[in-house]
Amino acid sequence: MTMGTIIWKEMKERPTALIASLLAIILSVTALVAIRNVTIFSEQEVAGKLDELGANVLILPEGVTLQDYYAADMHKETIPEEHVAELALAGLTGVEAITPKLCVPTKLDDRNVILTGILPQSEIQKMNAWSGGGMLFKKHEGCKAKINVADENLDAPDSLAERRALQHLNQSEVLLGSDFAASKGLKEGDQLQLLGETFEVLSVLPSTGTVDDSRVFAHLHTVQRLSGTGPVVNIIEVMGCCEDVANGLVGELQSLLPGTKVVTIANVVETQVSINRMMTNLSYLFLAILVAVGGASMASASFANVIERRREIGTLMALGATPRFVTQLFLAKAALLGLAGGISGYVLGSLIAVLLGPVFANVSVFPVPSLAIVAATVAVLVTLAASYFPARQASRLDPCLCFKEV
Amino acid sequence: MLKLESVKKVYCKHQDEVVALDTTTIEIARGEFAAIIGPSGSGKTTLLSMLGAMSAPSEGRILLDDVSIYDLPIEQRAEVRQNKIGFVFQTFNLVPYLTAIENVQVPMMLSQKFRTEQQERAEELLGTVGLQDRLHHKPSELSIGQQQRVALARMLANDPLIILADEPTGNLDPETRDQVLAFLRQFNEEGRTIIMVTHDLSAAECARRTLRLSEGRIQAGSDQNLLKTA
Ligand SMILES: Nc1ncnc2c1ncn2[C@@H]1O[C@H](COP(=O)(O)OP(=O)(O)O)[C@@H](O)[C@H]1O
Ligand SMILES: [Mg+2]
Numbered sequence: 001m002t003m004g005t006i007i008w009k010e011m012k013e014r015p016t017a018l019i020a021s022l023l024a025i026i027l028s029v030t031a032l033v034a035i036r037n038v039t040i041f042s043e044q045e046v047a048g049k050l051d052e053l054g055a056n057v058l059i060l061p062e063g064v065t066l067q068d069y070y071a072a073d074m075h076k077e078t079i080p081e082e083h084v085a086e087l088a089l090a091g092l093t094g095v096e097a098i099t100p101k102l103c104v105p106t107k108l109d110d111r112n113v114i115l116t117g118i119l120p121q122s123e124i125q126k127m128n129a130w131s132g133g134g135m136l137f138k139k140h141e142g143c144k145a146k147i148n149v150a151d152e153n154l155d156a157p158d159s160l161a162e163r164r165a166l167q168h169l170n171q172s173e174v175l176l177g178s179d180f181a182a183s184k185g186l187k188e189g190d191q192l193q194l195l196g197e198t199f200e201v202l203s204v205l206p207s208t209g210t211v212d213d214s215r216v217f218a219h220l221h222t223v224q225r226l227s228g229t230g231p232v233v234n235i236i237e238v239m240g241c242c243e244d245v246a247n248g249l250v251g252e253l254q255s256l257l258p259g260t261k262v263v264t265i266a267n268v269v270e271t272q273v274s275i276n277r278m279m280t281n282l283s284y285l286f287l288a289i290l291v292a293v294g295g296a297s298m299a300s301a302s303f304a305n306v307i308e309r310r311r312e313i314g315t316l317m318a319l320g321a322t323p324r325f326v327t328q329l330f331l332a333k334a335a336l337l338g339l340a341g342g343i344s345g346y347v348l349g350s351l352i353a354v355l356l357g358p359v360f361a362n363v364s365v366f367p368v369p370s371l372a373i374v375a376a377t378v379a380v381l382v383t384l385a386a387s388y389f390p391a392r393q394a395s396r397l398d399p400c401l402c403f404k405e406v
Numbered sequence: 407m408l409k410l411e412s413v414k415k416v417y418c419k420h421q422d423e424v425v426a427l428d429t430t431t432i433e434i435a436r437g438e439f440a441a442i443i444g445p446s447g448s449g450k451t452t453l454l455s456m457l458g459a460m461s462a463p464s465e466g467r468i469l470l471d472d473v474s475i476y477d478l479p480i481e482q483r484a485e486v487r488q489n490k491i492g493f494v495f496q497t498f499n500l501v502p503y504l505t506a507i508e509n510v511q512v513p514m515m516l517s518q519k520f521r522t523e524q525q526e527r528a529e530e531l532l533g534t535v536g537l538q539d540r541l542h543h544k545p546s547e548l549s550i551g552q553q554q555r556v557a558l559a560r561m562l563a564n565d566p567l568i569i570l571a572d573e574p575t576g577n578l579d580p581e582t583r584d585q586v587l588a589f590l591r592q593f594n595e596e597g598r599t600i601i602m603v604t605h606d607l608s609a610a611e612c613a614r615r616t617l618r619l620s621e622g623r624i625q626a627g628s629d630q631n632l633l634k635t636a
Contacts, residue, residue: 010503317460403496406497
């Protein structure tokens, strides 16, 4: 038998009292872990988005609000296609690609499909060449990013999926999103009828996991002609070579194209960033609650436990327990409780985060093991601090009270 | 072996001073069986707790084997209780959530005996008090008499030379009372010094020496050394 036996048996005797004293700690650790867990994944997503789309600037009609980056062109408002030429002629530094898009909903057999018109880069470069002006694609000074200027290797139609720009596309060709192609059983070289015209499938795009997978891409001018919209687009995507450029471009583009709305990916994730900041602050709040409320309830439970066990403590002292032993007895119990509270809080919090993260923060969440260490450490420190004075009181009890007749 | 030198104990409660034990000098020799008798509130428990290194006197010294125990640091005083003194309480004071065998192991755990040694000795001791088939019962599952026998086994765990018993038969029915007294007599015959507080005169008859306390004073002439030669 060891001190551990005493601690363990005493705790087993009164499990409900333990849970009650730990409740505040378990609940606040739960909240802390859940919030941190969701925040971690939300921050990762923001970082991922910035990484993936960081250099992109969207030029939209003024009245459009941006919800989903990938569906930014799915709206009915338009801007004149002339803007594309203005951009091409302006020769902005650090621009890698300019992709105007126009979306028209249509049907293939009975399936709804978004026909998206895009202008290939080769034609934009031509505009620039006609003007005899400067280069369209020039690297800005000090740019560390590798610039994808009309690289022959990036000529493949598949690059649309990754770079969101395309070098060549004929007026009678289409590119198919992977989901759409799969649902229609279409492959490269097949023919299909859209808006009364026959197209040849140039390529099926690799899957991206975005709405692009269920689109059909055709030449902008073909789409404009068939849908009778005239020379308009829904969006112009401008890809800068790096994030600095993208952010710097906003001002230039705004003054170049009044009457449009210029948005960077940083703007797109802004709400998420501010939610993350709020959640981080919230987690500090819960930490404070954990320390204050959890500590106070633990302290009062420990004091009650000491009072309740006075005779037992006196007896242990009569049997030769030193004050140091008594202190250790209560502190070890507190640490054990803190550990249990921290771990159960971690388990509950992770569960809540995994279940509710997708609902509230729109990110998929997985448990983070390192949070268990943080949760357990914080909970143990709180219970230890809360039990310090009760433990000291216990060690200073008068052992003579074991002689008292009940 | 135990010596009180002009010991006085005064309790202070809100300016009221209670003289629980007035200046006393007595000596208890090795192997003695002494009974302390007297009415309730006469200072018997106070005297016993001072003898047991549990509460410091207000004046005077208490010597155990020529060592003044209240001049020792508190941790060493705990070791004195651990190794030299065994207590028997009126209310047994078994740890309620531990089984009989675990209760007996407590003093050995405190003196850091090995686990197997604890186990074996606890079993043996419970055997000597006739509880070999109650090892894993909790106090609440034992009769009053059985509980006091567990307490006796626990008291013997670290093989103490001195046994201090505060009304050990106070809560017992006559039959178990006789059992406990027989055990105490047996322990005394093994060479242990026993000091037993009681207000049961017939229990006191077991002892070879009787100290009669009244209002914190040992009654003159009460300290009779009835050497009941066998
Ligand atoms: N902790 C204490 N604080 C104050 N007075 C006490 C304390 N313990 C005992 N006393 C007083 O000391 C006197 C002797 O008590 P005690 O030794 O318990 O007597 P007995 O054991 O003979 O009944 C009593 O008057 C009692 O009220
Ligand atoms: Mg008493």
